[in-house]
Amino acid sequence: MGLHSYDPTGATPGLFWTKAVPDARVEVHLGKGEAAVDFSMELTDWVTIPNSLNPAHPLGSSPATISLHIVWSGIDRTINFSDADIGYRAPAPFTRTTPWGSPRAARSALSAGFASGPILSREAAALARTAGDLS
């Protein structure tokens, strides 16, 4: 039971699992390694990851809503990074930090609800300020 694999491409070709969240509350204090994000959004529950990636979606889909609250705090490591191949033309700080919170609560029209507890383990987490090309 649970919800999985929302919007593999959304409505925009090539965008992967990425959607606009106009009502998001975002606070970032990069120098302190702190950030907080809160939002709720409507999206599509594709049931499983393989089903979400398969263009035929053989398991179907369902409308769903998701809410998310995550806080990052504490600096483990900061490096300045640039890589023109991925669009970072100027050195940008990347801060490895620690996320906290209960990241997801979700509800789907498939009669599935899901509420996550506190984060217990962290494989990777970072905050960054990008320096992409806007010309």
Added chain:
Amino acid sequence: MPNPIPHATPGPFGPLHFFFPGPVDNTDPNVGHDPSTITDFNGFVGNCDVAGKATGMNTATGETVADNYTADLRFMSGVFVGQDGRVHKGTFAFV
């Protein structure tokens, strides 16, 4: 809407425009590097690859069950060049 990052990680049904979460200076070509999934973007990016306990519920019957979760969650908030070629401001989530 923004454009996806140029990088394509191989997927089971075609290329996926994202990097798996990991250190920005990772040597694996498909892990780390850029946590953002959108390009031509100036702003803040946050990501986390996390796990924990959860509760699943059948909302029709009220039945609940203990569950676990793993999640790769990200936000991108700032200005970007949209598919229309114009500069926009917005916040996006990778969920």
